[in-house]
Amino acid sequence: MLTTDELERYDRQIMIEGFGEEGQEKLKRAKVFIAGAGGLGSPVSIYLIAAGVGTVRIVDHDKVELSNLNRQVLHWDEDIGKRKVDSVLAKLKQLNQSVKVQTIEEMITEANVLPLVADFDLIVDAMDNLPTRYVLNKAALERNIPFFHGAVYGFEGRAMTIIPGQTACLRCLYGGVVPGEKFPVVGVTPAVIGCIQATEVIKYIVGIGELLTNRLLIYDGLNLKFTELKVKKDPNCEHCRHLASKE
């Protein structure tokens, strides 16, 4: 049940056709795992918490650096040197006190990923490197948890939604190619992509609209173009081939 305050707070989204109080209650019950408290993790967590997702867990192992501040908008000048999880928690608690926000300072690895995502309904990929994305992809497939991919480079970004056993996964998409670590980026790019990921999460939980599955959305900010690439499930995919029969 929604409280009087919640009905007022979420009034404008409850009005949306197909959303309603039922959709809002689904959001309230939902538990979303956000991997990363940086450029993508900032908008993803802000908009999911503003929308009333009941429980959010954010995992990050970094400290705030000056060079993060052009894009990681939950971290401010005063936060330099602090743990990112502490910096985001301080802001997010003020945004919406009715949401449970948990933060964990850990590096996500093969060894800890399963306990970290246990009991969570959705996983958002707000990482900055493909090896960790693959760790999350495998965990999502193994635990049958929908996985929301986003990535940025300069003025370009991409997003795709993965439903285990039904759609192409991240390994099907990238085929094991791992690019370099440090990449250029302007802050508006993760803002656009993070909002697309949050949109997908809200739609999935509420159960409306058409998901960004089996298609990679490519955003080109310099020419302001959105294009789509069809992505097929790879029958030889190292990560998801054992799930192929469920399609």
Ligand SMILES: [Zn+2]
């Ligand atoms: Zn796959």
